[in-house]
Amino acid sequence: MSGGVREFYSIYLFVAPELLVAYIHFFFQLYDGNNENANLAGTFCGSTVPAPFLSTHNSLTVKFITDNSVEREGFNATYTTVDRPCGGIYNATSTSLTATSPNFPNEYPPFTLCTWVIDAPPHQQVRVVVEAFHLHSGQDCSRNYLELQDSPTHSQGLVHRFCGTETFPVPEFYSHDRTAIVTFKSDEYMINNGKQLHVSGFLSQGCSREYNQPFGYLKSPGWPGHHPNNMDCSIILRAPMNHTISLFFHAFSLEDSIQCSHDFLEVRNGSDVQSPLLGRFCGNTVPSPIFPQNHVVYIHFKSDFSGAHDGYEITWTSSSTGxxxxxxxxxxxxxxxxxxxxxxxxxxxxxxxxxxxxxxxxxxxxxxxxxxxxxxxxxxxxxxxxxxxxxxxxxxxxxxxxxxxxxxxxxxxxxxxx
Known part of the structure; x- marks a missing residue:
């Protein structure tokens, strides 16, 4: 177009080996991928040197644009390849696996993508505890989140996503099958981009659980299918000291028997099997809500060698006001x-x-x-x-x-x- 300002540009593509990522000092326009359709990490000009950037994957695209109005010294960039700062495939054991965001406990860099795959032995489950989780509340939840999911995902699996807008602690997560996937994604460039993530993954031994949180969701082993035979599960719900717990049954089906002598679910007002009994349930009648007036509840689920049913689904919450x-x-x-x-x-x-x-x-x-x-x-x-x-x-x-x-x-x- 005659009479206009002409633009000159160059495009550089950096490709690292598959399991490495690129680390670069830059002075131009940067895309986090192998072409200009990738996420734009930032556009930089002037004389302020941007902070170093770490790619999400093993390629970066750099675009340098000038017009014919002003000439400057230009830029000088260096790059290298480094191991991925987070994520990986791990075997769950009784020893805690600790996963953190890059630079933890300091702020993580923009365009962070971490995926941890935690695999337990056959017929075992994975327990995931989020120790610290802080994202900026103003970030887009579709691009900045923590996600806990079963693998493979199917009708019985769960996917839970948490963002910076959440005001409650992330509940403990138990995989439905042997594998849990933890994904942490930050897909925006912000000054003081993010805070921190600290996750612990364990092998969940058997079906016994202890929840130290103000609310949660319980389901029997195998839910929504039949529970296994010969189960003996002890579950402790522990809310904050000044709270009282409420239990609400959404579904219930256990083998019926006189005095619930075969399969049963017991709820006790305290932390162990010696605590006062609030109810012993079996059959297909959904129990009424239970209000223990206590911050600790003990639940005991037992099944015998035959007669497996669908089990139970329970919501529980707590409040300081009763x-x-x-x-x-x-x-x-x-x-x-x-x-x-x-x-x-x-x-x-x-x-x-x-x-x-x-x-x-x-x-x-x-x-x-x-x-x-x-x-x-x-x-x-x-x-x-x-x-x-x-x-x-x-x-x-x-x-x-x-x-x-x-x-x-x-x-x-x-x-x-x-």
Whole structure:
């Protein structure tokens, strides 16, 4: 185009061996891949030297552009190849495997992609505990996240994604089969890009568990298929000291027997088998919610040599106010305090239901009985389409109940793809 400013540009492609990544000091436009369609890591000009950059994979594309208006000294870049800073394939053992973001405990670099594959022996499971997880809350969740998933992913496997907007601790993760995949991705360039990630992976011996967290989701071994025979599982739920736990059963099916002498699920108000018994369950009747008024609950699941059934699915939460809390899991149920009995007068509870990213929440009421003069000013149940009434639609729902008169209600919820 005559009379315009002409541009001159050069493109450089750096390719490292397959298992290495490139490390470069640069002065130009940088793409994190083998062509200009890859993620743009940054455009740089002026006289300020950018920080060193570490590629995600084994190739980098550098594009140098000038016009004919000004001439400067140009640039001088050096590059080398280094081992991948994070990720890998590991065998799960009883000794903790520690995985951290690059530069931990300092900030990780932009365009970080770490994938850890943790494999247990056949018929064993992997336990993943996230010790530290801090991302910037303003980052796009589709490009900056921690993901925990089963491998292979199938109808019985789970995929959970967590972003910088989460306000709760990441719950412990147990793989459905023998392999768990942990993925940490940061796909944006920001000043002070990110904080830190610290993950521990273990071999989960047998079916016994101990959860030290304010809420969670429980399912029997093999769920949603039949549980194995000859199981003997001890599960401890331990919420913060000033909290009380609530248990809500979403599904339940165990072999029926007199006094539940064959297969059974026991719930005890304390930390061991000697604690007071709150209930012993078998058969196909879904148990009513359990409100132990304690921050520790002991659950014992036992099956004999025959008669395997579907097992159980339980949502549990806790609160410092005696009711309410965070509900987490693919599906679940919860109810007013003391259901099916009436709740106490002057009840004021709030629950937050959190779905995996990319999903929405459906809520179904099975029954409701809340007395009020008619204007819902003193006794009511409110559903907010977000963390509170001001938030837009999202995979999150806030529920609040307030009543001056004792009544009751149960409901169930589910997550659907958008």
């Amino acid at each position: 009711c309410g809390g965070t509900l987490y899991g693919v599906t679940g149920s919860f109810a007013s305090p003391n259901y099916p009995a009436t709740y106490h007068n002057n009840t004021d509870c709030e629950w937050a239901i959190t779905a995996p990213k990319g999903r929405i929440v459906t809520v179904n009421f099975d029954f409701i009985s809340i007395d009020d003069p008619g204007d819902c000013s003193s006794n009511y149940l409110i559903l907010y389409n977000g963390p509170d009434a001001s938030y837009p639609p999202a995979g999150f729902i806030q529920i609040r109940i307030k009543s001056e008169i004792a009544k009751k209600w149960p409901l169930s919820y589910n997550h659907l793809h958008r």
